[in-house]
Amino acid sequence: MDKKIVFLLAVVLAVALSLPRLACAGDGLTLTVIGRCVNADTEISCEQKRSVNVKVSYGAGATLELSYINEVAAQGSQEATTSLEDPIRLAITKTLPTYRYPLRYVHSVPYQPYEEVRKITNDSVGIQSCIDDPNADNPSCGWTLDSVGTRIPDSQGFCSNRDLLDLKSCGDNLLNWRGDEVLGEHASLVNSYSTAYCLRRGTLFFAGYEIDTPRRSYAVKMEVYKGEQLFNTFMVTPEQPISVDKTSAHQIKADLLGEARPLIEAPDLSGYMLYVPETPSGHPMVQQYWNNMLLVPRNMVTIDGSECNKVGASFTAFRKQQGTTAPTTRAGDCFGNQLFQLHQEDLTALAGNPEAETRFLTSGMKMFKSTAAFDYLLLQLKAGSPEMNYSTISLELDNAQIGTTTNEASAWIKEATCSPFSSMSKEGRMKVIIQNVGQLQADYMVTLHDCYPGIVQPIPPQARTLIPQEIFTFSFDIMTSVNMEGEHYCWVTLSSPQTGRQYDELQVFFDTHPYVSKTASQWQQERRSKDSKKAN
Numbered sequence: 001m002d003k004k005i006v007f008l009l010a011v012v013l014a015v016a017l018s019l020p021r022l023a024c025a026g027d028g029l030t031l032t033v034i035g036r037c038v039n040a041d042t043e044i045s046c047e048q049k050r051s052v053n054v055k056v057s058y059g060a061g062a063t064l065e066l067s068y069i070n071e072v073a074a075q076g077s078q079e080a081t082t083s084l085e086d087p088i089r090l091a092i093t094k095t096l097p098t099y100r101y102p103l104r105y106v107h108s109v110p111y112q113p114y115e116e117v118r119k120i121t122n123d124s125v126g127i128q129s130c131i132d133d134p135n136a137d138n139p140s141c142g143w144t145l146d147s148v149g150t151r152i153p154d155s156q157g158f159c160s161n162r163d164l165l166d167l168k169s170c171g172d173n174l175l176n177w178r179g180d181e182v183l184g185e186h187a188s189l190v191n192s193y194s195t196a197y198c199l200r201r202g203t204l205f206f207a208g209y210e211i212d213t214p215r216r217s218y219a220v221k222m223e224v225y226k227g228e229q230l231f232n233t234f235m236v237t238p239e240q241p242i243s244v245d246k247t248s249a250h251q252i253k254a255d256l257l258g259e260a261r262p263l264i265e266a267p268d269l270s271g272y273m274l275y276v277p278e279t280p281s282g283h284p285m286v287q288q289y290w291n292n293m294l295l296v297p298r299n300m301v302t303i304d305g306s307e308c309n310k311v312g313a314s315f316t317a318f319r320k321q322q323g324t325t326a327p328t329t330r331a332g333d334c335f336g337n338q339l340f341q342l343h344q345e346d347l348t349a350l351a352g353n354p355e356a357e358t359r360f361l362t363s364g365m366k367m368f369k370s371t372a373a374f375d376y377l378l379l380q381l382k383a384g385s386p387e388m389n390y391s392t393i394s395l396e397l398d399n400a401q402i403g404t405t406t407n408e409a410s411a412w413i414k415e416a417t418c419s420p421f422s423s424m425s426k427e428g429r430m431k432v433i434i435q436n437v438g439q440l441q442a443d444y445m446v447t448l449h450d451c452y453p454g455i456v457q458p459i460p461p462q463a464r465t466l467i468p469q470e471i472f473t474f475s476f477d478i479m480t481s482v483n484m485e486g487e488h489y490c491w492v493t494l495s496s497p498q499t500g501r502q503y504d505e506l507q508v509f510f511d512t513h514p515y516v517s518k519t520a521s522q523w524q525q526e527r528r529s530k531d532s533k534k535a536n
Contacts, residue, residue: 050399054092055260055390056220059463060443060497061093066400068250088250088400089225093465094391097218099266101381103209107303108278110201111285112340113313115332116141117179118196120159130159130194141198144315154315157198179331197331199318204285206294206339207278208301208311211269211381220393222254236393253396260390264460266383267367273301274362274381275311275339276374293362293374294339309336355419357427366426366477387460388445388497408496409438411503414471416492418478418510423485425515428478430508434494436466445497446474452488454480459490463497478510485513 054062066088120130120140130140134156141157160177179195180186221235224245234245234254241256275294277286285292296311305314313335321334346358358364373382414433421427432446447461456479464472478490487509494504 050397050402052395052397052402053257054393054395056092056094056393057388057390057463057497058094058096058218058386059465060388060390060445061091061465062498063405064090064092064395065403065405066090066250066397067403068398068400086226088231089405090252090395091223091225092393093221093223095219095221097216097385097389098382099214099385100217100378101214101269101383102212103274103379103381104212105379106208106210106273107312108205108207109275109312109339111204111206111277111338111343112202113335113338114200114202115318115335116198116200117182117331118198119183120194120196122161122192122194125192126161128159128161128194130161130196132156132159132196140196144199144201152315154319155199156319157196158319158321159194159196161194178329182331197321199313199315201313203280204277204283205279206275209274209276209379209381211272211274213268213270214266214383216263216266216385218391220254220256220391222252224252250398250400255394255396257392257394260392263389264385264387266385269295269381271298272296273298273311274374290373291363292343294342294360295362295365296339296342296360300337300342308334311337311339311342313338355429366429366475386462388463389460406496406498407440407442408499408501409436409440409442409468411436411438411442411444411466411494413492413494413504413506416506416508418490418508420511420513421478422515423480423483423512426477426479428480428510428512430476430478430490430492430510432474432476432492433471434464434466434474434504435471436468439468441465441467443497444503445495446476447493447495448476448490449493451490454482454484455488455490456481480512483514487511 052064054064056062068085068088118130118140120128122129132139132141134154136156139156140159141155143151144155146152177195178197183195185191217238219235219237221233222243222245223230224232224234232245234243236243236254236256238256243254245252245254272295275296277283277289277292280286300310302310302312302314304317305312306317318334321329342360346361346364349356349358350361350364356364357366362368367383374380375382411434414435416430416432418428418430421429430448434444434446436442436444443463443465445461445463448459449457451457451459459476459478462474462476464474466472480488488511489507489509491505491507493502495502
């Protein structure tokens, strides 16, 4: 055999033996044969190409080591010398998958609209001095102007005459008129006045958006290292599934093939509207809009402001309350269930229990709790999807020796708890705290399994990469399929997602109590009771 060939085979064998063990089926790495190849002067030639499939998930990446052999012909000789290049390390990670909900702007609404009642002393007994004429320069409520300084139609409110001649009586008791609870007095012969009812919108406004069907998005990032130096970074996404690294002598082409299993369907939010603090820009709630976004059912919203006690306030609809309604209603009767009240309801719940599931505030909802984001530029709402699902990446590279590196480091479950919750509700949440107690950075997977009958399964596992001594808390949603009361359990396992090594396992017990549903009238009655207590 030719000496050159024998020497080259010996070098290749030595290189292969010096690399980490080649991947087994469980490592998520598969070498494949290229069945069809296209030569192109901008890519790797066919005789040099090798294909490798790598599987990665959020929190469970992969590291490849690529070693190349240089063969150089000695000057004036047919003999060739070979040398081993510095190995290239390819670190592959996947970002947290997110659901991206496209948004459509609908309207802007005041955060806390309210009704102001003004007493207007009559110049003459029996003659109304309150002014609400559409053509008046100075109506008693004044005019509200739009952003360019133009009067908003019907923003002058409405009036009612309140002197002795217009009062109604029931025996010896005077009947209350709208606003008496605010003014604290009745008109009389010596106290002849009329009343102006004014819609005030406050200074803080929210923008309301309709929510479209979501799409799932993530990125698989490839980092190319030479030694400890980061040489280049490139990535693939579902929107751009092919990318080529052309920055070094050894090109790498990445192709995103897809997910390992069917995706979990994203929650349908088409029956809701998203409200985001919008103006003024200097308001604290606007500057921290991500903590103050509200998700409101469409049936609690009035787009044109024509319906009472729904999100949205209209000057025209408010002005239509004049006449017969003034003597029979209370000031502010039409301004229940505004964003302010909904927001305060959730803040009150969180004050009593910081882990409470909120009804409207996205920052307190499970699906948004850690990842809710509003993209002003793309008009999208983003929600995290932390379930573990492997993406398959096909890598085309020149004829390198390929090895994989998988770190294992000891770990344990510090604590796993699930507070009591109502059956058949969305209140169940199990917290699992783990710690890497080893000396290497490693990947860990937490799995909930073999739960008590009636607990909805499967519960998607989650994974995370931890540096030595790092502590991390996983959060899992726990739901029941039946209305039950008593003690239940789930087994919790901590393991390596690459090798399957199990580090720790324990059984977590928790209680549920029967879920009592509330009708719409019960919710409304509770809110009125709360408002009444606040007023007193």
